[in-house]
Amino acid sequence: MTSKNNLRDVFPSLRTLALVGLQSTQNLMHRHPRRVSAAVLALLAGSAMTAFGVAPLTVLPSAPPPTITQVSEAVPLSELAGQLVQLDAQSLALYRTDVTRPNDTVDTLLNRLGINDPQAAYFLRHDPIGQTLLLKRTGKMIKVVSDNGRLRELVARGPAEASAQVDTLFTRLTVTRDASGALAAHTEQAPLLATSQLASxxxxxxxxxxxxxxxxxxxxxxxxxxxxxxxxxxxxxxxxxxxxxxxxxxxxxxxxxxxxxxxxxxxxxxxxxxxxxxxxxxxxxxxxxxxxxxxxxxxxxxxxFLASPLAFSRVTSGFAMRFHPLLQRWKAHLGTDYGAPTGTAVRTVGDGRVSFAGQQNGYGNVIQIQHSGDRLTVYAHLSRINVRPGQTVEQGQLIGAVGATGWATGPHLHFEFRIKGHHVDPMIIARASESTxxxxxxxxxxxxxxxxxxxxxxxxxxxxxxxxxxxxxxx
Ligand SMILES: [Zn+2]
Incomplete structure (x- = not known):
């Protein structure tokens, strides 16, 4: 099921949003009617439609005007297939987008982009600027214009060259083909814009x-x-x-x-x-x-109090959580176990003071934090402890990492919330705790x-x- 539905509009900044509210931006909303065109292109390439975009590239003055094909929404798929054969007979400029992946080579990337062009592949491997395409290769946004598999233009957008500027600039690498068929590449730093995205x-x-x-x-x-x-x-x-x-x-x-x-x-x-x-x-x-x-x-x-000592993430969301699993050999084991890989960051759920940080039988490496109102939290089986007894900590502060020390069959965080020495459900406490x-x-x-x-x-x-x-x- 496709549930992308971006409305996009430009906010000058977050601060402005807070001051003027959202009224002024209402007129700028517009939908991106890409769905039909994208489906057509997907048919052409026999690939996932989400990998395509049909928005024009930043067309350089030297580039020939691309042929843009539009197909109306009412046409059934079988007729579209017929049209595509006709379109193919003409010179059809194909716009495709993709994102570089960790293991990408020039060949795998061009292949995904539908480019079958040995000259372009050679260029990207040997040109001093062209070969920077796959440097820091993850997550660069690639757009190409091709015709019949031959590269017309490639634009790659990635992080700024200077790490201090990654929040303000990006690197734009452009490869173009001139009238004689020769390829050339240039690169520049360009400003990022802050916008707002609406998705559901x-x-x-x-x-x-x-x-x-x-x-x-x-x-x-x-x-x-x-x-x-x-x-x-x-x-x-x-x-x-x-x-x-x-x-x-x-x-x-x-x-x-x-x-x-x-x-x-x-x-x-x-x-x-x-x-x-x-x-x-x-x-x-x-x-x-x-x-x-x-x-x-x-x-x-x-x-x-935070509801959980582990931040919810793609990694931790896949692990089970269980309450009060009573191991026969460890009577004191009352609390919540969060399965998570060793090394996952553990944070304190509330402001407080470290009352214990060290080893205890069963618990392994364990931290206890004393909070106001006779409330105590316990974080056990840690692989790493980042705090010392007596230290004050703020809600959300990283205090250690998940491990399997003490009586643990596998890596997990054993977490306890005690009020006046009695174990309580941390979720109930978090929901009932004071708010701003x-x-x-x-x-x-x-x-x-x-x-x-x-x-x-x-x-x-x-x-x-x-x-x-x-x-x-x-x-
Ligand atoms: Zn446990």
Whole structure:
């Protein structure tokens, strides 16, 4: 099922968003009607339609005007096939996009892009600029124009050359073919733009699969899980049919959201519908205070305790969690076990002071943190301890790493929450714990903005439903 439905509009900056609200951007919304064209191109190449784009490249002055083929939506597939034969007889410029992968070679990349051009392959292997194409190869965005497998133009967009500039610039490598057939390459640094993206998805198998379908980057999905972690237990409470909409900041290179890591933006607003219950979150920064997420009534979503000592991620989401597994030989074993690979970061769920950090029988390497109100948390079987007894820690601070020390059959985090010495369910505690509040003045301001944001998230949800229907005829 395809659930991508990006509405894209330009925000000058996040700060402006907070000040003026979202009203001014409404007119700029537009859909990208790529679906039909993409399906046609997919037929041509016999490949996944998500690998294609039909937006024009940054066409250089020297490049010949490309032939752009449009096919109307009403044409059934069998007739399209006939048209494609005709189109093929003419010179058909094919636009294709892809992203470089860790093991890519010039050949595997060109092959995926539908390029069968030994001259281009030779050029990319030997030209001093051309051969930088696959340097730092993961996640570069590639667009090519080809005709009958012959490369006309290739543009690769990747991280800035200077690591200090990865949040502001990107590298644009362009390979062009002139009238005589000779290839040339040049490279330049160009500015990234901050934009906002609106996306939505429906859970069919997992949160990350739905996010992939909606082309939402992992960094944003992780934030969504974190924002709603006190409302929804993403390990146990997700249901098929749950849905989300998210408005997030994204950096774009020549209008395309960047695919390389390192400078993912922030979630500006999100909605999660879990078991028919709707949860909303909007980022808001009250002057003079730290920014935070609030529900539509202005109640803070940040609590005194995190719901989980492990950040939810694509890696940790695949592991089971279990309560109070009583091993006969270890009577004291009461708590929550989080399966996770050795080395996964462990964070303290609340502000406090380290009351123990060292080895204990059964627990292995273990940290205890004392919080206000006679509340104590325990983190056991660690492979690494990053804190010392007596040290004060802040909520979310990394204190160690998952391991299998002590009585553990495999790597996992054993976590306990005790109030006055009694074990309690950490999720219940997190949900009931203290939350941040807006001042009355900020609250009035916030509510105005929240109305507009809610409308945007509504739109995203509706578009998503419509998109799911219209895409089905091609699948
Ligand atoms: Zn345990």
């Amino acid at each position: 998805g429906t859970i069919a198998s997992s949160l990350y699969a739905a996010a992939d379908d909606a082309h939402v980057p992992d960094a944003i999905t992780n934030q969504i899980a974190e924002i709603f972690s006190n409302d929804i237990d993403f390990r146990r409470e997700l249901r098929k049919g749950d849905a989300f909409s998210v408005l997030y900041e994204a950096h774009t290179a020549d209008g395309e959201p960047i695919t390389w890591g390192g400078s993912s933006g922030r979630v500006l607003a999100a909605r999660f519908i879990n078991k028919d219950k709707t949860h909303d979150a909007v980022w808001f920064q009250e002057p003079g205070r730290k920014g935070a997420y609030y529900d539509l009534n202005g109640r803070g979503k940040t609590r005194a 509040q807006l001042s009355p003045l900020a609250l009035a301001q916030f509510r105005q903005m929240a109305v507009t944001v809610a409308q945007r998230l509504d739109t995203a949800g509706q578009q998503q439903l419509a998109g799911a229907h219209s895409s089905q005829r091609f699948e």
